[in-house]
Amino acid sequence: MFDRGIEIKTRDQIESMRAAGLVVGQTLELLRGSAVAGVTTAQLDAIAHDFIRSCGATSNFLGYHGFPGVICTSVNEEVVHGIPGPRVLRDGDVLSIDCGAIIDGWHGDAATTVAIGEVTDADLGLMQATEEALWRGIGAAALGGRVSDISHAVETTIQAAGPYGIVEGYTGHGIGSAMHQPPNVANYGRPGRGPKLVKGLALAVEPMVTMGTDETRTLADDWTVVTADGSRAAHYEHTFTLTDRGAWVLTALDGGAARLAELGVPYGGH
């Protein structure tokens, strides 16, 4: 059912999204262990492809507007949408992996950033700030609230963490029977704005944060988004929904229970 362009899912449909989300979460967990120096991003893509298929799921990335991979691999100054290929990961690289899957027509979408070998404290700080912003964004969502409550929490968390750039040209999004649906979920903004947060809404929240300015450009491959100043970037994403009891992070293996508890946010999954 759609309400003003926003898809409202039934409990059964949310359960299918949880099944898809678990495939995404498990794929990212597998890739986290496989992403080491000497491995190519194409090898990671092949691992993800095999695993998603073995789960009885399909990839929503492969063929999306012609995208050639089942994951996006974005290294160092690459922010998002990097294409897997012959690039060999090296010690000290920072790799963002974005992954999605479909089960019974319902979508999951999540991303994480992985340190390859030994990275600098500055890199770790960037990664931690971005992941923290993701969770605080989800934690700021409550039934009856507004979409920009999430945006505001993401922005203020990053601003409090350091002089980082918050990429504004790409946003989180609604998700359900398609990967990208209304509403957009910006990573900045005043709270209390945008569509109401209601039961059956599912959103992908995905802060993209840089060590420098927020300016980006797209490479000649028409996909890879890089920072304009060459500074490194991090990207984390989860798909979540709100139940009567609280937030349920559909792409987190534990449904988000542990991280939400740390934030004092009620867990809404089962």
Ligand code: MG
């Ligand atoms: Mg994604």
Ligand code: MG
């Ligand atoms: Mg997304």
